[in-house]
Amino acid sequence: MSLFTNQQGKSREMRVLSRFFGMKAKNKLASGKQLIGYVSRINELKSEIELLTSYSTDVIYRLRYDGMRYDYISPSVLRLLGYTTEEMKQLNFRSLIRETRIVSEGMRKVQSFNQLEESRQRGDVNKWQADYLMKTKDGRLIWVSDISYPWFDQNGNIIGSVGSLRDISDRITAEEKAKEELTRMANTDSLTGLSNRRAFFERLDNELKRIKRNGSTLSILIIDIDHFKKVNDKFGHDVGDHVIRQVSRIIRECLRETDLAARLGGEEFGVFLPDTPTEGAFWVAERIRSTIAKEDFGSANSPIGVTVSIGVGDTAHVSDVDSTHLYKLADTRLYIAKNTGRNQVSMDEIIAMH
Numbered sequence: 164m165s166l167f168t169n170q171q172g173k174s175r176e177m178r179v180l181s182r183f184f185g186m187k188a189k190n191k192l193a194s195g196k197q198l199i200g201y202v203s204r205i206n207e208l209k210s211e212i213e214l215l216t217s218y219s220t221d222v223i224y225r226l227r228y229d230g231m232r233y234d235y236i237s238p239s240v241l242r243l244l245g246y247t248t249e250e251m252k253q254l255n256f257r258s259l260i261r262e263t264r265i266v267s268e269g270m271r272k273v274q275s276f277n278q279l280e281e282s283r284q285r286g287d288v289n290k291w292q293a294d295y296l297m298k299t300k301d302g303r304l305i306w307v308s309d310i311s312y313p314w315f316d317q318n319g320n321i322i323g324s325v326g327s328l329r330d331i332s333d334r335i336t337a338e339e340k341a342k343e344e345l346t347r348m349a350n351t352d353s354l355t356g357l358s359n360r361r362a363f364f365e366r367l368d369n370e371l372k373r374i375k376r377n378g379s380t381l382s383i384l385i386i387d388i389d390h391f392k393k394v395n396d397k398f399g400h401d402v403g404d405h406v407i408r409q410v411s412r413i414i415r416e417c418l419r420e421t422d423l424a425a426r427l428g429g430e431e432f433g434v435f436l437p438d439t440p441t442e443g444a445f446w447v448a449e450r451i452r453s454t455i456a457k458e459d460f461g462s463a464n465s466p467i468g469v470t471v472s473i474g475v476g477d478t479a480h481v482s483d484v485d486s487t488h489l490y491k492l493a494d495t496r497l498y499i500a501k502n503t504g505r506n507q508v509s510m511d512e513i514i515a516m517h
Contacts, residue, residue: 222328225314231255234323243307243330245300261304262296270294289313291324294331306335352426354404355411363425363433367486370437374478382444382477384434385493386414386451389470389505391430398467406460406469413458417451433490441477441510448473448508456506470506472497477510 222243224236236251244251244259263273273293291311296304311326350362358366370381388394388410395403407430414424414432423435434451436444452471461467474497476489500509 220329223326224311224328225323225325226256226311227323229322231257240328243299243305243328244297250300259297260295261298264294266292266294291326294335305330305332307331355408355426357411357415357432358423358425360425360427360433363423363427363435364486364490366423367435367489370435371478371484371486371489375484379438380440380478382436382439382441382475383489383493384432384436384444384448384451385427385474385476385490385497386432386434386448386471387473387497387501388430389472389501391469394467394469398461398465402461402467406467409458409460410455410469410471413454414451417447417454422447439477441475441479444475444477445508445510448475448510452506452508472500472505473508474498474500475508475510 220239220242222237222240224240225234226232227234232255233248233252236248238248240251241247246254264270265273267290289312291309293309295307295309297307298304308329308331309326311324313321314323314325316322350358350365352359367383373379374381388406391403391406394406407426410430411424411426411432414434418424418434418436421437425433425435427433434447436447439447452473456468456470458468459466460469474493474495476493476496478484478489496509496511499511500507503509
């Protein structure tokens with residue numbers, strides 16, 4: 164039986180083969196038997212492509228711009244998004260996207276697709292590469308990489324795009340963890356594990372902006388180890404580092420989770436106490452001071468004792484509140500504590516006269 168549906172040979176198979184060979188099939192094929200062979204081979208190739216794409220982790224697609232719907236999408240989309248190919252063909256792809264980042268523009272987030280799609284349809288964008296945060300059929304959110312190129316019709320007009328989708332959730336998670344670690348390292352003092360000077364003043368600046376809006380209060384402590392140079396000179400820098408680490412531990416243990424301790428440099432430390440008035444800050448400082456004074460930082464054969472002086476600064480006593488003025492206030496009080504006997508907490512700029 165002939166494969167043709169009419170005498171002119173305008174069956175679907177003939178049209179496919181005519182385009183495939185670039186000429187009318189009747190001028191190329193010698194017999195219907197040869198035609199059956201070519202059609203059979205084409206069907207075999209189609210089956211192989213479907214098999215390969217179903218096992219591939221990448222999803223291959225062809226998307227029409229007129230309705231933003233898929234003309235073709237490989238079966239592996241079921242593993243990626245949980246939808247069958249038929250379900251995906253009925254969906255508007257954008258409805259699944261929660262966030263878009265354009266790779267070629269430094270991962271810029273996109274709020275609206277309209278301008279981007281206009282550029283793509285005009286042919287201004289040859290290669291499209293973006294990362295999408297997408298919602299799967301079962302409600303999960305995953306990151307998907309999309310790389311595509313324009314799809315042209317026979318007249319050279321852009322009617323859509325041909326591309327691939329790939330799950331990159333693991334990569335995004337790893338990148339975010341790496342960024343967090345880099346940020347942590349940039350904000351952390353390597354010797355003590357406390358925040359560093361930069362992180363301390365950034366947090367202080369942010370909190371001062373907050374209290375200007377809501378009228379709350381905060382206090383800071385500036386802590387300095389008394390006669391620390393003598394510790395280094397007598398016992399060596401390794402012991403000095405040990406003392407600094409142990410003082411850091413004590414400071415941290417005396418604070419709340421919302422407080423922030425930082426090493427400002429050398430043997431000087433800063434403590435940030437949000438929503439804490441002067442009186443409360445004084446008792447925190449006194450707890451730190453007394454605990455350090457009781458601690459033995461050496462060994463049974465070689466005891467080492469150190470003390471600290473502490474200056475308290477608070478927003479209640481500063482009219483024009485900024486981090487510089489607040490730090491200077493606490494530092495002035497620290498200076499008074501060190502020059503009137505050390506091993507004490509000062510919360511007043513006036514030296515008592517006896």
